[in-house]
Amino acid sequence: MLFDIIFYIVPIFIFIISITIIIKGISQWKYNNSQPTLMVSAKLISKRANVSTTMHNHPDGVGTHFDSSTSYYLTFEVEGGSRLEFHVGGHEFGLLVEGDTGKLKFQGTRYLGFDRQ
Template identity: 45%
Template sequence: MFPNPLGGPPHAFQFFFFLIFAVVICGFAFAIVKGLSTWTRNNASELISRPARVVAKRTNVWGGSGESSSSTSYYVTFEAEDGSRAELAVNGKTYGMLAEGDVGQLTHQGTRYKGFDRHGRANEAQGSS
């Protein structure tokens, strides 16, 4: 490429620097808009409380290469009596207190977990010996 006639870095370098900067800014803007839209949608949703069963649990560990710290996100999938499922993010304490097969009353607002009043295990709730 040809050097910048004004003595600065070449135009291609300036263009790629600007392009990387724009991609990073757009990524931050997208994350903020997505978070705000989820928050707004959850606030507009009605508070729902219904019988449900814990059918799955999973974690997502991210970060932590070498000596840096990592973070863990916790998710629980609930199944309602009508067969519909919802995977909700929960905190670590809630994740540890729930087990697959637990039945109870799930309360949520959109994708926001509000609570689970455990009544027992699925086989206990059906009266099995």
Template identity: 45%
Template sequence: MFVIISNLKEWSKNNASPVLTVPAKVVTKRTRTSGGAGDSSASTTYYITFEVQSGDRMELRVSGREYGQLAEGDFGLLTFQGTWFQTFERQKRRAAINFALSFLYTLMQLQLLKIVQPFSRFLNQQR
């Protein structure tokens, strides 16, 4: 009876909560397996901990499919309602940042070559 009342309270609270979409990062993943003793089948529950921009973390229950598709370190837009996970739209933020840094590094190298090559020619002429 206590479990039913507890679940009803949680459902009511989640249902009254606004649906929020926030930038977040996948911090960690875990599973909980129950059953499987004797002739009973085992069931697995999947959880992902997300960190939002404020530094707050929340652990949400997700489907096995979502659990399998997300990796620790993924960035994206998390949509949730209370403690109910809705979606996580992965962003290619890390790839975009790496590309931009690589591009800037290449530009810096090219600029250095423009400066160094004439100086190198000058030194070779002085020999």
């Protein structure tokens, strides 16, 4: 009986989580598209990288394999003291230095670029 419950509940649970993630992504995309594209004076005040590592055991039971991925974030301070953090690619992350000033271009939560002055 426990097996029957797990056999039916776990796939339903996974399906609900998947649908929730998809709906959240679509609503964020729609929100960003409905926002105006803004270009404001800003200063890069912080850079951070988040490294995630996953361990996989080989099917034959001999050894393990590690996968890692890095997410990059930039935090800008705009006029008035507000701070905005954006998820960016590694290339953009590498080009900028804390303390850079310039024009930040964004749309909602979507980072569109930074032109250094």
